[in-house]
Each structure stands twice: as C-alpha cells, then as structure tokens.
Amino acid sequence: MKIPDRIKELRRVRASLLQPHPKNWRTHPPAQRDALRGVLAEIGYADALLARELPDGTLELIDGHLRAETTPELEVPVLIVDLDDEEAAKLLSLHDPLAALAETDDDALAELLAEVETQNDALRQLLDGMLAAEELPVDQDNDLPDEVNVPEAFQVVVECSDEAQQREVYERLAAEGMKCRLLTL
Numbered sequence: 001m002k003i004p005d006r007i008k009e010l011r012r013v014r015a016s017l018l019q020p021h022p023k024n025w026r027t028h029p030p031a032q033r034d035a036l037r038g039v040l041a042e043i044g045y046a047d048a049l050l051a052r053e054l055p056d057g058t059l060e061l062i063d064g065h066l067r068a069e070t071t072p073e074l075e076v077p078v079l080i081v082d083l084d085d086e087e088a089a090k091l092l093s094l095h096d097p098l099a100a101l102a103e104t105d106d107d108a109l110a111e112l113l114a115e116v117e118t119q120n121d122a123l124r125q126l127l128d129g130m131l132a133a134e135e136l137p138v139d140q141d142n143d144l145p146d147e148v149n150v151p152e153a154f155q156v157v158v159e160c161s162d163e164a165q166q167r168e169v170y171e172r173l174a175a176e177g178m179k180c181r182l183l184t185l
Helices: 030-042 065-070 085-100 106-115 121-133 163-175
Strands: 007-014 049-053 059-063 075-081
Touching: 030 065, 030 121, 049 085, 059 065, 059 075, 059 085, 106 121
Parallel strands: 049 075
Antiparallel strands: 007 075, 049 059
C-alpha cells in the first residue's frame, strides 16, 4: 500500500492568526482547559498544531483549536498539510475519535503514573482520575469486581512546620534521588 505524505512543512505561526475550522465539533470543558494550561506551564509545546493553507494564504486549523485559543500571543509549531476541503473535513471528524480507540494497559499506566510528578492541581486531578476511570472487570453473577489490582507503594509522610521546611525536606529528598510529591492539607 502506498501511503502519501501530506505534510508540506512545519511552520511557526502566531496562534491568533490561525483560523478555527468552521466545522470544528469539539468543545473544551473547564477541566480540560485548566489541564492544558498546566501542561503548557510545566512542559510547554511538545506537539504541533495541524492546519491547511487556504487559497488566500491563511491557515485553517484541523487540530489544536484549544492550544491556539489558549496561547494566542505565542508563535506555535504548526504542521501544514496539503488537504482539500473534503479531506480536511474527514480528518477533522476522525482525528480525535481514532486516538480514542486506543486501549489501556492498566499495569503500564499505573507504573507510568507512579513516576509522574506535578505541582498543578488540574493535572493532579487528571492523573489521579486516570486509573479510577478504567472499568474494572465485573463478575456477571453478583456485579462485583473479579479482581482489583492496587500497585504496591511504600510512602513516608513528613509533617512540616511551614512551607519553607516543606521545601527544604522536598529538595533534600529529591537530591537523594527519591520520588517526591508536595502535599498541603
């Protein structure tokens, strides 16, 4: 099977100059917006937006509407694709649902999440909810889970007198190679 490469170029473009696709069907609830802001703050841009060039030279988004809307003042990475109206509509309709078809390896996800640290509340809520959102196997006779796999974790909670001491303890343990998280109750 011959698969065409439809990417023309990678270009950095001020996000406010990107035109939203008029048929964009995705909406973005507050939790997603907050989580995206958290990722951008902690990591930055690590993925390109997807757009096509219209006959008048403007760029029409296919993917990345929320990122463009969130950072209108920034120059962002944009993959420019060579698609006509029909092809752009097809990709717009299939891009996210195709990614959503991926399944989860719960053990691999639990292992990965054990390594991820964040100081952002929205990201912490998203990460904490990821394993809980996976469906547990259910016994058809009594509707109770057949098995619940809780990864073994050994933790120490240190109560500090103030934020300065908390930071000192965190930095000392992190410098020793310990995986640490800050928690304020």
